[in-house]
Amino acid sequence: MEIRTNVIVPLGYGKYVRADKIVALEPIEDDRGPGRRTMVYIEQLPNPVVASRTEHTIIENMVQTPSEVLEAAAALELLRDLYDDISQVGPMLRTSIKKEVALDLNQIERKIKEILDRQHNPE
Numbered sequence: 001m002e003i004r005t006n007v008i009v010p011l012g013y014g015k016y017v018r019a020d021k022i023v024a025l026e027p028i029e030d031d032r033g034p035g036r037r038t039m040v041y042i043e044q045l046p047n048p049v050v051a052s053r054t055e056h057t058i059i060e061n062m063v064q065t066p067s068e069v070l071e072a073a074a075a076l077e078l079l080r081d082l083y084d085d086i087s088q089v090g091p092m093l094r095t096s097i098k099k100e101v102a103l104d105l106n107q108i109e110r111k112i113k114e115i116l117d118r119q120h121n122p123e
Contacts, residue, residue, distance in 0.1 A: 002063060009061040012052030017042055019062040025055040076119060083112045 007019045013035060024041040026048070038055045039048040051058060086109045094105045
């Protein structure tokens with residue numbers, strides 16, 4: 001499992017934290033109940049935050065499951081294939097396609113390139 005980056009995890013009762021800033025989770029044993037289920041240790045905070053959600057639920061929100069990783073990889077592969085195919089279409093055919101079916105291959109190609117560039121060079 002891989003920790004999601006740039007994902008906000010709800011802790012309950014209006015408390016949220018970035019998934020990649022959570023350092024540890026500890027189930028509350030004593031006085032556990034509604035509003036008090038898990039101690040969440042967060043990077044650069046001296047004291048843990050009390051969460052009303054269970055550690056299992058928080059973990060589910062924090063991590064990518066293998067199937068999500070595979071689906072994302074398959075989607076990126078499909079985008080790369082589309083980008084390669086679109087780049088082979090000449091200017092005359094692009095103009096014809098745009099007139100016939102209102103499909104702007106130049107715009108699609110640009111958007112795909114932006115997505116692939118972001119994946120290659122995350123901010």
